[in-house]
Amino acid sequence: MKVKVRIAPSPTGFLHIGTAQSALYNWLFARKNGGTFHLRIEDTDRERSTKEYEHSILYALEWLGLNWDGEVVRQSQHGIKYRKALERLITEGKAFWCNHTKEELESERKEQGEKKEPPRHICSHRNNAMHYPASSPQRINDWVLRLAVDRDVQRKIIFDDIIRGRIEFDASLLGDFSIAKSLDDALYNFAVVVDDIDMGITHVIRGEDHISNTPKQILIYEALGKEIPKFAHLPLILAPDRSKLSKRHGAVAVVDYKRDYLPEALLNFLGAMSHTFSKELLTKEEMIEEFELSKVHKSGAVFNTEKLNWFNSQYIKKLEPSKFLELAGIDVPEKAIPLITERLEKLSDVQNFDYFWKEPEYDKELLKWKEFSLEESKKSLEESSKILEKTENNEAVRSAFDELGQKLGNRGLAYWPLRVALTGKEKSPDPIDIAFVLGKEKTLERVKKAIRSL
DSSP: OEEEEEEEEOOTTSSSSHHHHHHHHHHHHHHTTTTTEEEEEOOOOTTTOOOOHHHHHHHHHHTTTOOOOOOOSEEOOOHHHHHHHHHHHHTTTEEEEEEEOHHHHHHHHHHHHHHHOOOOOTTTTTTTTTOTTTTTTOOTTTTTEEEEOOOTTTTEEEEEEETTTTEEGGGTTTOEEEEEEEEEEOHHHHHHHHHHHHHOOOOOEEEGGGGGGGHHOOOOOOOOTTTEEEHHHHEEOOOOTTSSSOOSSSSOOOOGTTTTOOOOHHHHHHHHHHBBBBBSSOOOOHHHHHHHHHBBBOOOOEEEEEHHHHHHHHHHHTTTTOOOOOOTTTOOOGHHHHHHHTTTTGGGGGGGGGGGOOOOOOOGGGEEEEEEEHHHHHHHHHHHHHHHOOOHHHHHHHHHHHHHHHHHTTTHHHHHHHHHHHHHHOOOOHHHHHHHHOOOHHHHHHHHHHHOOO
């Protein structure tokens, strides 16, 4: 049996970071096992689904390098398949029409709650020859199509989750659940099963929030007489407070990360969040080699931005100079690049190094070093100017500044005013290294400008 897996996002929003992790694990599993990875767009929510969101989902997956096999599948194009499958279940007596009103269903739920019974609908219409006006594409009143669930109270719905082990549900707790609003409006669980059957999906790898859907989907597979795929339910990505990650915790859409992060870094981070690999930094090829569903964690992992930033910083350091300049959108001498990339976590933070390409601005008070006066800073800069005028070699300059620190009685008094004069920043790489990148002429110009400001 050739492995076939899928990711099935809904185009009602941008690609969520949790869905991106699910896509990665599906992709890794397919590539590891010589199978195929497919993309299905679940766009049956006509009111909220948009082409703009669909395009953004495709773009995000392409940016991450999670290439899918074959054509994109869209649920909105499968209405006839759903209708035929529904008609078949009605004909075989495995599904029936119910038109209990919302008020009747609410009364039933209330009574079950008072009796401390699980909420489920035991439909009295099940054995009646009730015929819905099938020619109408619209839902009429409170009609729904329900699956005729086996009411054997002893029945257990059991499946062996590849990640979580054996999971059991009591079939009697499900009741006769709805599978369609009309023959032309199949509900989620039914549409998903028909699509997975049609696509030949062998393994359904998805978030643990779908565990509760699994017993219903198994019953639909059985009603349709089709082989049930293997299930693997991934842990959720959690916020720092260990709740489900959402917009209130910050960016959750993959497109929000493109400005600051490299796709390789984001993939490595997502892969390592919920899977045990042999080392932290891995290429996609190395992740494929090591990936096993059995090594996926059962408990949710907290989305740690600091850890993501660390991953990103490691990948930034590996970039070719030309590629870094292209991604950062800057134009600086190549010898400045190591000074920037060594300290860079996010691409947008490159603006913290803008002194390499434009004149710095700062308050003259910033030139003051600790308890020393501005006059003392001015004297330090004047001595700095002399050193820079006559000393060419980078190491000789550094040695001269060390001597200046001894002469002034404080090393910081020698280096701090120079740092601020060259960068306008409190934090920066070594000012001697910056002077080397800027060159003698520009360095002296900035030092003299700082002296004049004092």
